[in-house]
Amino acid sequence: MGIAKNFRGQYYKKIITLCGFLLLTFSAGAETIYELDFSNASGNVKNWFETVKWEFREDITDMNLRFEDGKLVIEPTRDELGVMMLEFDEKDYLHGETKIRIEWGVDQYPLGADWSGPKEKTRNTREAISFMVFFGETKLDSGLFLVPNLPYFISFFLGKDEKPDQVYFGNYWQDGGRYLCIPCDGSIGKTFITEIDLSAKFFELFGKKQLPVTALGIEIDVQKTEKVNGRHSKAFIKRVELF
Numbered sequence: 076m077g078i079a080k081n082f083r084g085q086y087y088k089k090i091i092t093l094c095g096f097l098l099l100t101f102s103a104g105a106e107t108i109y110e111l112d113f114s115n116a117s118g119n120v121k122n123w124f125e126t127v128k129w130e131f132r133e134d135i136t137d138m139n140l141r142f143e144d145g146k147l148v149i150e151p152t153r154d155e156l157g158v159m160m161l162e163f164d165e166k167d168y169l170h171g172e173t174k175i176r177i178e179w180g181v182d183q184y185p186l187g188a189d190w191s192g193p194k195e196k197t198r199n200t201r202e203a204i205s206f207m208v209f210f211g212e213t214k215l216d217s218g219l220f221l222v223p224n225l226p227y228f229i230s231f232f233l234g235k236d237e238k239p240d241q242v243y244f245g246n247y248w249q250d251g252g253r254y255l256c257i258p259c260d261g262s263i264g265k266t267f268i269t270e271i272d273l274s275a276k277f278f279e280l281f282g283k284k285q286l287p288v289t290a291l292g293i294e295i296d297v298q299k300t301e302k303v304n305g306r307h308s309k310a311f312i313k314r315v316e317l318f
């Protein structure tokens with residue numbers, strides 16, 4: 076009886092060890108295909124982004140961008156929209172099954188942001204920070220002729236009052252745009268880890284196999300929000316990995 080018990084104990088230990096080894100092997104084997112890492116970034120933010128082929132758009136230069144303690148900090152003092160974009164050359168499109176991992180957080184959410192209600196209703200869909208992944212080249216109707224058409228995209232954002240299990244729509248790009256608040260517990264000053272299988276999520280949201288990743292974007296939208304503590308929001312991002 077004691078021998079059998081000891082054998083079972085050793086057997087289970089071997090199984091647990093094997094599972095741990097397989098998990099480590101899988102993690103080590105995951106290939107990083109794109110990385111944006113601010114841990115050692117310094118100097119002028121715009122110049123830094125230009126060296127890695129990102130472009131500044133809208134009013135992003137007015138949002139008090141700075142590198143601080145291994146992260147990019149964004150602190151707009153006016154109710155504006157700012158965007159940073161990377162559009163891949165066709166030869167650099169990211170093909171195949173793709174996952175994403177983002178390390179980021181919020182120190183102040185924009186007061187007045189409101190994603191609630193049906194998508195047919197015009198809402199104040201704002202965020203302290205979002206990370207956008209664009210798929211394919213075909214541009215879908217934005218819903219308004221004054222707003223440019225865009226390819227399929229998934230926008231991950233951190234919100235205060237939103238729900239992590241809900242798919243949100245913006246006021247525009249409802250054919251091809253989806254907004255997900257993950258993990259979305261509304262905490263401030265905390266580093267969140269957003270980790271998603273993009274291929275599985277794309278199929279879930281759009282009912283088709285993932286198209287190649289053709290562009291990436293960081294957006295801050297605090298339009299029509301109130302100023303608190305001398306600013307409309309404050310957010311940070313440490314690292315983004317696609318693998």
